[in-house]
Amino acid sequence: MLAILVGLLAIFAWSSRPHLPLLERLDHLLFDAQTQWRGRLQAAAQPGIVLVKIDDRSLQRLGGFSPDRRTLARAIDLLNTAQARLIALDLLLLEPGRADPAADAVLSSAMRASGKLLIPFALLDEAGQPPTSPGKAVLxxxxxxxRGESASALLPMRPQQLLAPPAGFAEAAQALGHVSALRAPDGAPRFDLPGLPFAGEIYPSxxxxxxxxxxxxxxxxxxLDFGNALKLGSLTVPLDAQSRQWINYYGPSGSFESISFIDLLDGHVDPARLRGRIVLLGSTAIGAGDVFPSPFDTSLPGVERMATVVDNILSGRVLQRPHWASAAELLAMLVLPMLACWLISRWPLRYALSALAILALGLVTGLQALFVHAQLFLAPAFPVLALLLGCLSALVLRGAAEQARRRAALLALQASEERYALALRGANDGMWDWDLLAEQVFFSDRWYTLMGQDKTQPARMSAWTAALDEAGRQAFEHELAEHLAGRSLQLHHVLSFRQGGVDRWLLVRGIATRDANGRALRMAGSLTDISESQRLQQQITHDALHDRLTGLLNRAAFLQRLEQACAIEAGKSDSVAVLIIDIDDFRTLNEREGIAAGDAILIELAQRLAALQGPSSALARLAADRFVLSQHIADVGDESAIGDLLGRVQSCLQAPFQLAAGALTLSASIGWAHLAQDLHSATELLAAAEMALAHAKTRLRGQTHAYDPAELQVENKRRWLKENLDLAIASQQFVLHYQPLVLLADRRLVGFEALIRWPHPDKGMVMPGDFIPYAEESGQILAMGQWILREAARQLVAWDALGFRGEIAVNLSGRQFSEGDLLADARAVLDILGSIDPRRLKLEVTESMAMSNPQVTANALQALSALGFKISIDDFGTGYSSLAYLHRFPFDTLKIDRSFVIRLAxxxxxxxxxxxxxxxxxxxxxxxxxxxVEEVAQAQLLHELGVEIGQGWLFAKALAADQAEAFLLQNQPA
Known part of the structure; x- marks a missing residue:
């Protein structure tokens, strides 16, 4: 809020500049500073400008304040003779001559003879009646x-009076223009007025x-485009919103080539210096009064100011205040105070002020770069003022906040001292104080109670170690010496000793005060009883690594022990074996005998297994009914060592367990592995044993199974399939290939069988035999089967448009009958087929699948047939069909298995x-x-036996969709 108020204040001051000269002066001072920082420039206009100065030396020779009109006529003749490009007088010729009326005619004649002379007139903003109305020459x-006459209302000057030269002079001149200028409060004209209104017309400068x-x-x-630009053919002179041409001053007086008026009259000027040049003739004498302050000079002659304006126009170096300047300045005046307040309130003070100084420097540097290289200028005074005010305000607030925080801290300290006194009484800690210089020690009553010492004895520092053993004494004295030497920030040491047959732990804390040289002068602290927390920590540590029921190691602790054993045996011929014992039907036992009985059995079994441990063994409970035992094996090739260990484990299980209801024997499944089976870490060894256990549990009760590395490959393949099949289904990685079906009689194409393929992005083409069995097992075949049906139907529609009139066969999975909604899938296919006969989409089921549940299969096939689909029995002859059920199946084709075709010869x-x-x-x-069908002889024999259609590599392999399309275009079906 403060930043916004500062910004609004700066904006108010910025908008009040036209009414408050002091504020406007501030703006102009920075403008002058930018010009001075840029430095001097050389006049660049072509043709060049030459000043003819009526200086003090010229006036002394002429004996007056200004040359008379005959003298001016003579100067004009000399300039014409020197072939000047044009001549402009920066002198107002307002009244006819009275002392020598004929001189006006001489001057008029010289002006006409020149044909290239320009003279000025004046437009004044003073109210009053003009002495003359604009004559024709002025008009x-x-x-x-x-253009843009509406913007002329913003002109900073509205002239009310015209001071024009006599008609003779005005008519003799080639052109006229006004020389009116507005001065700032400091007297400096920083802009020129290229067009001013008077009596309904706009007159140029x-x-x-x-x-x-x-x-x-x-x-x-x-x-003249008001508020925008002055256009001189292809040359455009930018104007600001008030139609002002800002002057780009080049330097102090003397920036333009000049000659003295008297030197011109005396013939001391080489005509070559004037040939083809623009000549401006005006007064520079001190008493003439035609001087102006500029950024470089306190008294720049008016004729040199006009030369600067002309050179600006001709060289294109006019300063420009862009139309977006005001918006940029307003935004800066709002944003900069907010940024200053934010930085000072959030950052350390030196960083904030450094950042703001860099920001201000960057802002000024950027504006100067625009000024120098693009002739663009903005007014940075008020944005910088807003930044300074924002900094000052934020610093004041920060100081006030610091004072408030200090007062609050003092009050908090007083309250803290009171709370500390109460806390000491409530914490029940012992207090101690040691004056090292006086060799005096103080112990509180609570200290004596905690240490178990008699408080009537003299207080000495040696009392700390009275109850400690030698190692404890040395440790305490070392920590105390380290702190006194300044090598630790605080004394923080735990005393451990037995008191009254009970282990005690006391925490000693203390800190020393020091002199300027760092020598300890006094030390004080506390003594806290942490015995209960230490005992609790020991219990937590024990529980974190042990099973609460049996006291055995848990999985994490066992893995640590196993890692150590594996590291010791690495590179040796010895090995480490791991056995995992899983009690069979333990849940049933718990439900039958009760949880308490189950826990008793687990505790006793843990004790029995613990008795089998050797020096290098480790035993742990992995789960409710699962134990793991690691054992060092001296000779990997000696299978008897493993067999002996397995036998002893089985004996532990078979020995009766006594329960209230009677004796009970257990059986368990055991999986084992050893490090020499190409296993490299404890984690791999334990995982291998768990995999072996999983295989053991798939068999009969009480089985033992050794880890087989080949099983890992199978498991990895199954895991890969599980992860990648779902991704392949979701991202539609599968494609269908199509194997032609041909008539054996004449080899004509009658259709295709759709066969799924998996072009994996990393592994390449994966064949169906590698993933279909797993998809059947996992149930992923359902989504796959839906996609195959719909994709085949879409392909049939596409080929039908090409004239294909054959059929496409699609294989169905048994799980589509038992678990999926096959009829809903079939109806979706009918929607895709549209007007195409559904009999052209043949659904194939294997004989063995059909007979696995013949009643369900028969019902489903009857429903599919009713929808119009053909049915084919695949792999016929390999199963055990019942002719009774076969008769009930609504099939159209019997498909002879390839195993019979191969054995025909x-x-x-x-x-x-x-x-x-x-x-x-x-x-x-x-x-x-x-x-x-792969051979011609097979095809001939099959035809002779009465087989109608053949399929096989003899005719074509399974083809990609585009290849199959080319095949059918060459072999249109019968």
């Missing part, structure tokens, strides 16, 4: 093209008229089986199809 010099003629720009083409058995299957199919009016 002819008004702007002919203006003399500098504008000079620049237009120097550029050979027709006056009719010069345009081996003897009559396979031929007769195929002949029988064909006969059965014909008897039932069904179609037969043989898969796995």
């Amino acid at each position: 002819d010099n008004a702007f002919l093209r203006t 003399l500098a504008v008229r000079i620049a237009a003629i120097a550029l050979d720009q027709p006056w009719s083409q010069v345009e 081996a003897g009559r058995e396979a031929v007769e089986i195929v002949r029988t299957i064909v006969g059965l199919a014909k008897a039932l009016g069904k179609q037969t199809l043989a898969e796995g």
Whole structure:
């Protein structure tokens, strides 16, 4: 809030500048400082500008305050003779000559003869009647093209009076322009007024008229766009919102080449210096009064000011205050105080002030860079003022806050002292104080009670070690000496000793006060009884590493012991074995005998197993009914050592356990592994034993199983499939390949069988035999089967548009019948097929799958057939079909398994089986199809036996969708 108030105050001061000269002066001082910081510049306009100065030396020779009109006419003739580009008089010729009226005619004649002379007139903002109205010559010099007249209301000057030269002079001059200028409170004109209104017209400054003629720009083409720019053909002079042309001063007086008026008259000027140049003739004498302050000079002659304005226009070096300057300054005046307050309130003071100083320096440097390189200037005075005010306000508030915090701290200290006195009484701690210089020690009554000493005895520092053993005494004296020497910040030591047959722990704390040299003078502290917390910590530590019921190690502690044993045996011929014992049906025992009986059995079994431990053994309880035992094996090749250990474990289990209801014997599944089985760490060894246990539990009760590294590969493969199959289904990594089905009679294409493939992004093509069995087992085949059905249907629709009239066969999984909603999937396929006959999508089930639950399968197949789908019995002849159920299945095709096709050349058995299957199919009016046809002889024999359709590599392998499409375009189906 304070920052916002500071910003608003700065904005108010910024907006009050036109009404408060002091504030405006502040703004102008920084403008002048920017100009001075930039340094001097050289005049750059072409053609160059030359000043003819009516200086003090010239006036002394002429004997007056200004040259008479005959003398001016002579000077003009000399300038014409020297072939000056144009001549401008910075002298107001207001009244006809009275002492020598003929001189006016001489001057007028010289002006006409020149044809390139410009003279000024004055527009004054003083109220009153003008002596003359604008004559025709003056009116002819008004702007002919203006734009943005609404912005002219912002002009800083509204002239009320015209001071014009006599008509003879005005008509003889080539052009006229005003020389009116507004001075700041310090008297400096920092901008020129290129256009001023008077009597309904807009009149240009003399500098504008000079620049237009120097550029050979027709006056009719010069345009004044109020509040924006002055356009002289291709040259644009930027103006600010008040239509002002800010002057870019080049340096102190003398920045332009100049010659003395009297030297010109005396013929002491080389005409080459004037040839083709712009000549400005004006007074620079001290008494003339035509001087102005500038950023570089306190008395810059008016003619040099005009030369600067003309050079600015012609060289394009006009200073510009951009239209967004005001918005930027307002934003800075709001943001900078807020930033200052935030930094001073949040950062350490030296960092905050350094950052703000860097910010202010960067702001000023950036503005100066714009000023120097882009001729853009902003007014940084009030943003910087806002920043300073924000800093001062924040520092005042920070100081007040510091004082408030100190007062609060003093009150808190007083309250703390009271609380400390109460805390000492409530904490029940012993207090002690040792004056090292006086060799005096004080112990409180509580100290004597805690240490178990008689308080009538003299207080000495040796009393600390009276109850300690030698090691405890040395440790305490060492800690005390370290603190007295200044090598520790505080004495913090635990005394441990037995008192009355009970272990005691007392915490000694103390700190010393020191002199300027660091020598300890006095030391005081407390004595706290921490016996209960130490006992509790010991119990927590024990419980963190042990099983509460049996007292055995837990899993974490066992792994630590096992890591140590593995590290010792690494690189030796010896090994470490791990046995995991899992009691069979322990949950049932708990439910039958009760939890208390189960706990008693576990405790007794733990004791029995503990008796088997050797020096290098470790025993732990991993779970409710699971124990683990590690054992060192001297000879890895000696299987008898493992066998002996397993036998002793089995004996522990088979020995009867006495319960209230009678004796009980246990059996357990045991898995074991040893380090020499290419295992490298305790974690791997324990995991291998657990894997072996898992395999043991899949068999009969009481089985023992050794770890087999091959099982790990299988397990890793199953884990990989589980993780990657879900990802493949979600990201649609699967694709369908299509194997052609052809008529054996004439090899015409009748359809395709859709076969799933998995192009894995890392492993490449994964074949169905590697992932379909696991997908069946895990249930992921359901989502996979849905996708296969729908993808095959979409492919059939696409090929139908190409003229394909055959069928596509799709394999179904048994789990789709038992667990999925196969009918809902089939109806979704019908929606995809649209008007295509669903009989062109053949659904295949294997014989063994169909007969696993024939009643459910028959019902499902009947429903699918009712929806219009064809049914095919796959791998026929490999299962054990019941003809009664086979008759109930609504199938259209019997598919002869490839195992029979391969054995056709081996003897009559396979031929007769195929002949029988064909006969059965014909008897039932069904179609037969043989898969796995790889040789021409096989195809011929199958055709002779009556098989109608063949499938196999003889015709084509399973093809990707685009390859299958090319195949069907070459072999349109029958």
